[in-house]
Amino acid sequence: MAEVIWGLATSHVPSIGAxxxxxxxxxxxxxxxxxxxxxxxxxxxxxxxxxxxxxxxDHANGVDLDxxxxxxxxxxxxxxxxxxxxxxxxxxxxxxxxxxxxHLLESLVxxxxxxxxxxxxxxxHGLTVPLSVWTPDPGEAWPCPVVPLLVNVIQYPxxxxxxxxxxGQALGRAIAxxxxxxxxxxxxxxxxxxxxxxxxxxxxxxxxxxxxxxxVETDPQRLTxxxxxxxxxxxxSEGIEMIMxxxxxxxxxxxxxxxxxxxxxxxxxxxxxxxxxDNRAPAPA
Amino acid sequence: MNKMFMSLRTAEARERFTADEAGYCASxxxxxxxxxxxxxxxxQAMIDLGGxxxxxYKLAMMDGRSMQYLGGxxxxxxxxxxxxxxxxxxxxx
Numbered sequence: 001m002a003e004v005i006w007g008l009a010t011s012h013v014p015s016i017g018a019x020x021x022x023x024x025x026x027x028x029x030x031x032x033x034x035x036x037x038x039x040x041x042x043x044x045x046x047x048x049x050x051x052x053x054x055x056x057x058d059h060a061n062g063v064d065l066d067x068x069x070x071x072x073x074x075x076x077x078x079x080x081x082x083x084x085x086x087x088x089x090x091x092x093x094x095x096x097x098x099x100x101x102x103h104l105l106e107s108l109v110x111x112x113x114x115x116x117x118x119x120x121x122x123x124x125h126g127l128t129v130p131l132s133v134w135t136p137d138p139g140e141a142w143p144c145p146v147v148p149l150l151v152n153v154i155q156y157p158x159x160x161x162x163x164x165x166x167x168g169q170a171l172g173r174a175i176a177x178x179x180x181x182x183x184x185x186x187x188x189x190x191x192x193x194x195x196x197x198x199x200x201x202x203x204x205x206x207x208x209x210x211x212x213x214x215x216v217e218t219d220p221q222r223l224t225x226x227x228x229x230x231x232x233x234x235x236x237s238e239g240i241e242m243i244m245x246x247x248x249x250x251x252x253x254x255x256x257x258x259x260x261x262x263x264x265x266x267x268x269x270x271x272x273x274x275x276x277x278d279n280r281a282p283a284p285a
Numbered sequence: 286m287n288k289m290f291m292s293l294r295t296a297e298a299r300e301r302f303t304a305d306e307a308g309y310c311a312s313x314x315x316x317x318x319x320x321x322x323x324x325x326x327x328x329q330a331m332i333d334l335g336g337x338x339x340x341x342y343k344l345a346m347m348d349g350r351s352m353q354y355l356g357g358x359x360x361x362x363x364x365x366x367x368x369x370x371x372x373x374x375x376x377x378x
Contacts, residue, residue, distance in 0.1 A: 029372075059339040060287075060291055060337070060339040060340050060343065061294070064287070064288070064291045065287050065288070065291075065340075066288070083294060084294070085293065085294055085343050085347070086346060154337065154339060155337070193375075194375075196342075196352060196355070196356070197332050197341075197355070197359055198332065198359055199359065199360065199378070200376070200378055201355070201356040201360050201367075202356050202367060202370055202371055202375055202376035203376050203377070203378060204371070204374065204375025204376065204377070205375075205377070238338075265371070265374055265375055266374075266375060268352055268353070269352050269353065269356055271375065
């Protein structure tokens with residue numbers, strides 16, 4: 001069986017990738033954010049999984065508004081890095097894991113989640129920035145193959161937080177029933193509070209973010225009680241992306257061990273965070 | 286309008302848009318109000334007329350405008366003031 005060994009929650013702000021691509025991580029406005037990644041990166045370097053499942057949303061790069069899948073999964077063996085309008089990020093294309101993808105797809109559909117399937121997909125900053133947060137210098141290839149799992153968070157009506165958490169629980173069951181022995185890392189991306197357009201542009205809510213960071217570790221059920229409107233009101237119209245962290249959390253055990261977390265304002269127009277959770281049972285004292 | 290913004294991902298489309306913005310808008314069936322908002326770079330109007338920020342932003346990038354510039358437009362402040370508010374912890378409204 002396959003086993004989820006860790007979960008990594010991280011913002012996927014494009015400027016985080018741009019700061020890395022342009023060598024600005026030591027600049028005054030960025031240093032604290034990147035210093036905050038260091039302990040997570042060190043731990044992750046010692047715990048490389050066989051496959052990573054990255055839960056993210058596209059931002060009008062690989063997917064447009066002609067078709068808006070609420071939940072989707074990639075089944076390809078290869079995902080090109082998207083040109084988002086200013087050329088591709090100078091990072092490796094993404095290698096897929098079709099066997100795990102197809103198993104997850106079948107298992108999720110049988111479990112009541114009728115996933116849309118991407119047999120081809122260009123992946124944008126929503127997927128590549130979290131990989132960079134994990135692995136700043138990937139060289140020729142990312143640390144392992146990736147299964148992309150997409151959530152619609154940019155076009156109303158987004159799925160509910162409760163449905164995202166339930167999808168994560170189904171994802172956890174699907175991973176556990178994969179017949180091969182594999183270790184899996186799960187990345188939940190997006191957030192934290194932010195709003196890009198309208199009169200509330202620039203909105204950031206550190207109190208809500210702090211509550212969410214605590215609850216996602218210790219009481220994720222509490223976060224499933226919040227409505228779509230609650231998320232938009234409290235986290236901003238784009239901050240609702242945080243519901244993708246709940247997919248990651250649902251795939252993990254009831255009790256997880258926090259390895260590291262860090263919160264930073266602002267990354268571009270966004271409150272940004274990283275939170276890393278060990279999913280393996282603690283060693284007996 | 287979002288479909289038109291999405292098309293601007295290729296250099297060839299960006300060249301055609303720049304050569305004849307009104308004609309390019311018309312070819313995507315924009316309403317007169319939407320077309321005027323695009324030609325005037327009335328970012329708030331583009332949002333009000335159905336533009337999604339991630340799509341509208343593709344036009345802003347062509348113009349060399351940042352998300353902080355747009356944030357200033359949406360909130361009636363300058364880009365510098367908007368950026369300063371973010372660096373001070375964000376707007377709380």
